[in-house]
Amino acid sequence: MSSAAATRQPIDPKLIIPFVNSVRQVFSTMVGVPVTIDRPSIKSSPGSMYDVSSIIGFSGEVVGAVVVSYQRETALKLVESFAGSRFDLLSPDFADAIGELANMIAGSAKKDLGVNASITIPNVVVGPSHSIARLKDVPCLVVPCKTPVGDFAVEISIKPMQKQA
Amino acid sequence: MSSAAATRQPIDPKLIIPFVNSVRQVFSTMVGVPVTIDRPSIKSSPGSMYDVSSIIGFSGEVVGAVVVSYQRETALKLVESFAGSRFDLLSPDFADAIGELANMIAGSAKKDLGVNASITIPNVVVGPSHSIARLKDVPCLVVPCKTPVGDFAVEISIKPMQKQA
Numbered sequence: 001m002s003s004a005a006a007t008r009q010p011i012d013p014k015l016i017i018p019f020v021n022s023v024r025q026v027f028s029t030m031v032g033v034p035v036t037i038d039r040p041s042i043k044s045s046p047g048s049m050y051d052v053s054s055i056i057g058f059s060g061e062v063v064g065a066v067v068v069s070y071q072r073e074t075a076l077k078l079v080e081s082f083a084g085s086r087f088d089l090l091s092p093d094f095a096d097a098i099g100e101l102a103n104m105i106a107g108s109a110k111k112d113l114g115v116n117a118s119i120t121i122p123n124v125v126v127g128p129s130h131s132i133a134r135l136k137d138v139p140c141l142v143v144p145c146k147t148p149v150g151d152f153a154v155e156i157s158i159k160p161m162q163k164q165a
Numbered sequence: 166m167s168s169a170a171a172t173r174q175p176i177d178p179k180l181i182i183p184f185v186n187s188v189r190q191v192f193s194t195m196v197g198v199p200v201t202i203d204r205p206s207i208k209s210s211p212g213s214m215y216d217v218s219s220i221i222g223f224s225g226e227v228v229g230a231v232v233v234s235y236q237r238e239t240a241l242k243l244v245e246s247f248a249g250s251r252f253d254l255l256s257p258d259f260a261d262a263i264g265e266l267a268n269m270i271a272g273s274a275k276k277d278l279g280v281n282a283s284i285t286i287p288n289v290v291v292g293p294s295h296s297i298a299r300l301k302d303v304p305c306l307v308v309p310c311k312t313p314v315g316d317f318a319v320e321i322s323i324k325p326m327q328k329q330a
């Protein structure tokens with residue numbers, strides 16, 4: 001499939017709504033921070049740059065990934081609110097906490113997706129101004145999220161598994 | 166489990182050898198570049214910094230991820246040799262090619278692991294000097310790989326799935 005075709009390919013809203021709901025719920029109950037969800041948009045290429053990203057992969061009846069990306073200070077403040085301690089950005093404690101947030105978002109959304117899928121344990125990327133590349137045949141929607149301590153983004157690039165011919 | 170305990174936790178060699186073999190095979194047959202594998206070591210925290218990483222997640226009887234990480238110029242040269250064209254680092258073509266290399270490494274290794282596991286489609290991270298964080302309860306082995314066009318690293322952090330109590 002060409003890149004242009006992938007860009008036009010819509011994402012089924014049934015795949016998006018569970019994530020929007022789980023982001024709101026996880027941040028309000030587990031982090032104690034209210035989240036305002038802005039209008040999602042198709043991810044451009046190259047995408048926005050972030051300092052911290054947690055990646056959860058999906059396999060099974062839906063495949064792809066959900067990535068929760070932050071600027072440095074926002075990630076540090078959200079983890080402090082979630083874990084009750086301020087951790088160094090490069091510490092395993094910080095990675096575990098920021099990964100666990102993504103795990104809860106993906107896990108809660110998976111239940112509502114109504115599909116048979118597995119999620120991976122989180123991969124946490126730390127580095128100033130990185131981007132998660134868009135693959136050509138996977139549509140990706142960016143959901144902007146605003147909180148009182150800074151904004152972050154949830155990038156949803158999942159699609160139903162295509163049956164092998 | 167404490168961080169110190171996780172660091173001491175060995176990785177079963179049966180989980181490593183299939184990846185070492187598949188890295189050699191994929192690079193020699195698909196990229197046309199010989200790879201020399203150096204002695205693996207336990208990943209320190211924070212780990213080394215890279216400019217390009219492809220991440221493939223595992224779920225099922227083994228869980229975790231395999232990450233193939235490069236410096237910028239090495240990644241550009243290996244993709245040029247693999248795809249036959251030099252792509253821009255931020256282009257979807259580059260992401261697809263560098264992701265496909267990781268997909269072939271993980272897919273070929275998975276066959277030899279002799280376990281029932283799913284792998285995700287690749288996630289490709291591009292950004293100067295990023296690291297993939299070590300989670301506390303997942304052991305991670307770094308396999309240094311040398312080629313005539315530069316070195317790269319394969320980070321293997323998979324473990325048998327623990328049965329839920």
